[in-house]
Amino acid sequence: xxxxxxxxxxxxxxxxxxxxxxxxxxxxxxxxxxxxxxxxxxxxxxxxxxxxxxxxxxxxxxxxxxxxxxxxxxxxxxxxxxxxxxxxxxxxxxxxxxxxxxxxxxxxxxxxxxxxxxxxxxxxxxxxxxxxxxxxxxxxxxxxxxxxxxxxxxxxxxxxxxxxxxxxxxxxxxxxxxxxxxxxxxxxxxxxxxxxxxxxxxxxxxxxxxxxxxxxxxxxxxxxxxxxxxxxxxxxxxxxxxxxxxxx
Numbered sequence: 001x002x003x004x005x006x007x008x009x010x011x012x013x014x015x016x017x018x019x020x021x022x023x024x025x026x027x028x029x030x031x032x033x034x035x036x037x038x039x040x041x042x043x044x045x046x047x048x049x050x051x052x053x054x055x056x057x058x059x060x061x062x063x064x065x066x067x068x069x070x071x072x073x074x075x076x077x078x079x080x081x082x083x084x085x086x087x088x089x090x091x092x093x094x095x096x097x098x099x100x101x102x103x104x105x106x107x108x109x110x111x112x113x114x115x116x117x118x119x120x121x122x123x124x125x126x127x128x129x130x131x132x133x134x135x136x137x138x139x140x141x142x143x144x145x146x147x148x149x150x151x152x153x154x155x156x157x158x159x160x161x162x163x164x165x166x167x168x169x170x171x172x173x174x175x176x177x178x179x180x181x182x183x184x185x186x187x188x189x190x191x192x193x194x195x196x197x198x199x200x201x202x203x204x205x206x207x208x209x210x211x212x213x214x215x216x217x218x219x220x221x222x223x224x225x226x227x228x229x230x231x232x233x234x235x236x237x238x239x240x241x242x243x244x245x246x247x248x
Contacts, residue, residue: 006073010036
C-alpha cells in the first residue's frame with residue numbers, strides 16, 4: 001500500500017499508521033517534491049499536476065501494479081489525477097479529508113500567491129509564528145509540542161521557509177476542476193473518511209464526494225478536524241484496518 005500526504009504536511013504524519021499496517025502490508029511512504037525531506041530547490045515544480053505525474057512515475061519505479069492507496073488532503077487530488085488522467089490502476093482508494101472538489105483555496109493562499117517573495121523574506125521568528133498559527137488551526141483538539149514540531153520542522157530551515165510559500169503559491173483549483181466531473185467514472189472500491197469538525201475542508205465536501213463516486217463508503221469521525229491523524233488516531237487506524245481487511 002502507498003500512503004500519500006497533503007499540504008503543508010509530510011510523510012511523517014502517516015508514520016505511526018504505516019508502522020501499524022506494516023504487520024499485514026508492505027507499506028510505502030513518500031514525501032512529495034518540495035515537502036518533508038525531499039528537495040526544496042526553487043527550480044523544482046510543486047504544483048498538483050506535476051505531483052501526480054511524479055507519483056505515477058514513482059509507482060512504476062517501485063513496480064507496484066495495483067496498490068492500495070490512502071491519501072490525505074492534496075494527496076487525494078494527486079492520487080485521483082494519477083488514476084483518472086495517467087491510467088494508474090489502484091486496488092482501492094481511501095480518501096481522508098481530501099482536496100478534491102471545488103471550491104478550495106483560502107484567502108491566505110491567494111494573498112501568498114500575490115506576495116510570495118514578501119512572505120518568503122519575513123524574519124524567521126515572524127515566519128515561525130505565522131506557520132505555527134496556520135497549522136494549529138487544522139486540529140480540532142490542539143497539537144502537542146511534539147506534533148507541532150513534526151509538521152513545522154521542514155518549513156523552518158533557510159531552505160524550507162521560501163519553499164513553504166512556493167507550494168502555497170502553486171495551488172490552483174484547475175487541477176481538481178480537470179478531474180472533478182470524471183469521479184462517476186471511478187470503478188474501484190473507495191472509502192471516504194472525514195473529521196466532522198474539519199474547518200479547512202468542511203464535512204459537506206465528504207458528502208458531495210461520496211455522492212459523486214459510485215459505491216463510495218463514507219465514515220465521519222466525531223471530534224476530529226482536518227488533522228484527524230492527531231485528533232482521533234485510534235478511530236482512524238481502526239477505520240483503515242477495517243477497510244483494508246474488507247477490500248483485500
